[in-house]
Amino acid sequence: MEATKAKVQKLTGSKAMSLAIEQAMLKDDKVFVMGEDVGKYGGIFGSTTGLMEKFGPDRVMDTPISETGFIGAAVGAAAEGFRPIVELMFVDFHGVVMDQIYNHIAKITYMSGGNVKMPIVLLTAVGGGYSDAAQHSQTLYGSFGHLPGLKVVAPTYPHDLKGMLASAIADDNPVVFMFHKTLQGLGWMDQIPSSLGPVPQEEYFVPLNKAKVVKEGTDITIVAAQMMTVQAMNAAAELEKSGVSAEVIDLRSIKPIDKETIFKSVEKTKKLLIVDEDYKSYGYTAEVAALVASEAFYHLEAPIGRLAIPDVPIPYSPVLEKFVIPDATNITRKVLQVMNA
């Protein structure tokens, strides 16, 4: 179901998300939200703005700082037919609750031979770039992408944030929904144009397993997600000036990876650069490269480029952080490097 073009308002990422949740909650009283500061505060990163006022504290529940407790509780609630949306405030905290996520939420459907459904959405904020340092700036796309049983999405633009969140809530399987802080359009963070965009009011669904070509091009394919998509778009605009036509693919889905869209692009461009705000080793720069090198090898005419956090924790000092997180400048540089390899 695609959205109609009429009366398309502009919303921030966070408003797009809370609208998706609101619509799902209105439609289905089995949908409820749990998390730290999701109530009065509306979510530290605005994902549940205004919902507490609309639905009350029974359906928008502030929790203690007990991630294993309340995210684990989503399992029991889901088994009883509820559709819990639980928020892990920063993805960086996943280590205190990873067992519930990957040994239970992710595996119960399989271990039960398909007899138990786990319609759980795990919202979590990702990303750095504002000096929140090693324990509050990660994306950890790869940590979740590695584990079977989870659909893992990381939408970039408000339109997709709403449409993919609607799909996630409607899905009978667990979905890890990663939203990027800088793309929420929050008043107290860096405000970037991409964090505001057209978002249809009515309900619509964007598939959870499809990448999207956000800019067409012929010379090289750049695969990216969230802020790296934004940076890649900036780089592509820059490159255009020097006559390099880059195609930019917004990954959107971390697991599964939409390899068809990527292969099709690489077939055309013959060259590939993958850009990630996650650690390089075992991240999606690895997975995408491996997919292409094993399943679309003959499309390739040059070594694959990988640009990601160079396997160090995110440092605090802005000068250091800037060095490790890829931006348009070093994407441009890397594109030229791949083109000339």
Place this chain on the structure above:
Amino acid sequence: MEATKAKVQKLTGSKAMSLAIEQAMLKDDKVFVMGEDVGKYGGIFGSTTGLMEKFGPDRVMDTPISETGFIGAAVGAAAEGFRPIVELMFVDFHGVVMDQIYNHIAKITYMSGGNVKMPIVLLTAVGGGYSDAAQHSQTLYGSFGHLPGLKVVAPTYPHDLKGMLASAIADDNPVVFMFHKTLQGLGWMDQIPSSLGPVPQEEYFVPLNKAKVVKEGTDITIVAAQMMTVQAMNAAAELEKSGVSAEVIDLRSIKPIDKETIFKSVEKTKKLLIVDEDYKSYGYTAEVAALVASEAFYHLEAPIGRLAIPDVPIPYSPVLEKFVIPDATNITRKVLQVMNA
């Protein structure tokens, strides 16, 4: 320092490990062991056999089932100059303690600007193949390889288990030491020849960051670790009969990956198959393939082969488990596929 050839006894993997720990404990009274059932039981998978009798309960400490508590306690003890060896009984349980491992143990040295050392060894048992099902059969190499700040090793043979454990204990940085249950040579598991091997009695050190060519060959490179190395060796022997000469590389180090050894081999063979007992997506089949496709691309003459757990939890029933864990038969098949691609 390499071991001399004199009086080389044969030991099982588990005995090799406990000997390494014993020697380190004798030499340095700051080394101690903590974990569930590491005392009288000697470790469920025999990694601490006999140590409690030799060193007493103050240095070989049985703990409650409080992984965050005692593995987190290793941080404080390490900061005080101790060299804790802590055991996480099955790697599958990492989710209850992942925060301590990756946000603290792995990052403190970096966050402190190198001012705090974390000489911690985290022992953990990995691997399936004996119907222990979804929560007790994983290797999770990729989950640990993805995160910066940890050296992650997964030795195969008793010689390396001892030598690499000695290196791990001597290292001033945190090392995740994964040992494979089936390679421990335990009396109550499948007893395979590779779990018994020559192990010098005297102390020796095998580097933590070097892969090893365990069989030379000219037609294709097979990269593997632990049980997949064993299976690859079996496959290679089989292939030899039909005239295919496979070179087998035992990865040994999951992080960092010894890319030079791999590149050198692929330069010779031009073909690459990577075999993993971990989940396929975002595992080392991805990382190794990406390294080659980005940094040794022109060595390659065929698409890279990847063989791993097909992104499902490990099922219980032997017939299902056998289907998902690669073995010599499907390695052989896959080699031929890569050769003819």
Place this chain on the structure above:
Amino acid sequence: MSDISKDHLIWMYKKMKMSRYFEEKMESAYMEGKQPVFNIGAGPVPGEMHLSNGQEPAAVGICVHLKKEDTVTAPHRPHHNAIAKNVDLKKMTAEIYGKKTGLGKGKGGHMHLFDPEVKFSCGGIVAAGMPHAVGSALAAKKLGQDWVAVAFIGEGAANAGAFHESLNLAALWKLPFIVVIEDNSWGISVPKKDSTCVPFNDVRAAAYGIKGYLVKDNDPFEMYRVSKEAVERARRGEGPSIIEIETYRFLGHFQGDPELYRDKEEVPTLRTKDPIDRVKKHLIDNDMATEADMGAIDADIFKEVDEAYQFAIDSPLPEPEEALEDMFV
């Protein structure tokens, strides 16, 4: 005279006996294909096997008060809990045999039994079932139902973080949640005194302002009584409870456990206090049943269990490719 009705006592006896007989059969079924050389991965029932012989009072003493809509979560040692919660015995046995007809189509196995029909589940991660039961209790409250959720754990699990988080949540939200701590003295090889800083976990109720109960000496009758109170309180919306029961582990932690860590005298001593015998004696002494009645009951149970095994044995294995199914619904 007994304060417990005959019906309830007979029910408890039946479930205890069924669990015991089921597990005794399992003891030998498990050894098939593992002789003369034990190999955990061999035979028709491979993998770890944790039996609960001796721990039956913990399960039946509370489950007798439960209905179908109440939830039970259990840990790695789940058979007695499952049987007391009326899990489909045929499908459960088939699951343990890795068969297509099993509860999880052979994908789960002995540690991962899911029977949504009777709201039973279990898992292999210590204490991880507690938050699940809290979630079920939350659901019951949301639905305005008087359903209760019971999480069984071992005494070793009471030192895991999930224990604390779950109880705080349940108490904070006044949920119909009960944790039953089966204190069999051991967490694998580690005795309770080396894992737990207090002698009994009922005192931990103080940390949550809830009720704590302690049942000594594996007493099925006392377990019945305190459970009745706890379940009734939960149903009335009076919040969670901790019940700890001192129980007995007649066997090793898992089958094949050399048990070098425990005194050779411990089990024989415990076996003299078999709780099943106690219930039987009580029934007979109180004229609620004759030896003949009990014999008939036993015969029925043996038949039902034997049939479940036969069903499992006769059932087909899954096709290998089914390993790729049931990932998503």
Place this chain on the structure above:
Amino acid sequence: MSDISKDHLIWMYKKMKMSRYFEEKMESAYMEGKQPVFNIGAGPVPGEMHLSNGQEPAAVGICVHLKKEDTVTAPHRPHHNAIAKNVDLKKMTAEIYGKKTGLGKGKGGHMHLFDPEVKFSCGGIVAAGMPHAVGSALAAKKLGQDWVAVAFIGEGAANAGAFHESLNLAALWKLPFIVVIEDNSWGISVPKKDSTCVPFNDVRAAAYGIKGYLVKDNDPFEMYRVSKEAVERARRGEGPSIIEIETYRFLGHFQGDPELYRDKEEVPTLRTKDPIDRVKKHLIDNDMATEADMGAIDADIFKEVDEAYQFAIDSPLPEPEEALEDMFV
């Protein structure tokens, strides 16, 4: 008459004042480059900033009893704890400014301050410092030293699993471990009554068979007294304690917090009970110091803090490539 020595009171006053002045300067330093439009990532001190104004009694009341060899771990709101533990103020300030001369060469930042010289550390994960302190206490015991390890946490953190695991371990092993719970009523926007099932966390000591203390109304003197007892007990090998102190958060959770969740009257009321004023008044009322003495003390403190800021401001930033250093030693 005071049961607390003048030296100790003066020390406490100094540290409280230093912390307060340090943070008041930080409040404005933090806003540099963030005006007129607030942007958390902008300015010379970017990222989250959690200030502790009002919570000083928790820190000084116990740290006055500590020595260099004792360990302190703190959470995301660490400045008062760090200052009370004598962390190098220059290097700490430089770290917060992301400078090469900082404690962590600019890699750690405000939430990740490590000063091994005085055995201080902190971190951004709620309750995660507790196991670390347990490990330090274990080390002290192994070394046969009378060193103590203190973990500071917020009242919100007392519901995390790490709390339970740490206390059970510490009690089981009778370690010289103390957890100080700074109950400032709030975990970000969540009031204690919505996060914690008991009114006060001292009762949770019962779950571990240890001592629990409660300090009401942010009382620096009472904090001194109970801490003295707890520290002495720990040094004597009498095991761990829980100390909860009702304290005040004068500012938002972090700087920039709109605080829509709390009553506009709360902070002004709390501010009338400023604990620094109470200590000062006590010193003067008990003839331990004159207004002039206090003025001189303040002047010294202002100077020391100003110098630390100047040091930080004057220090060089790291080179970008240094991001790749210090991964391993």
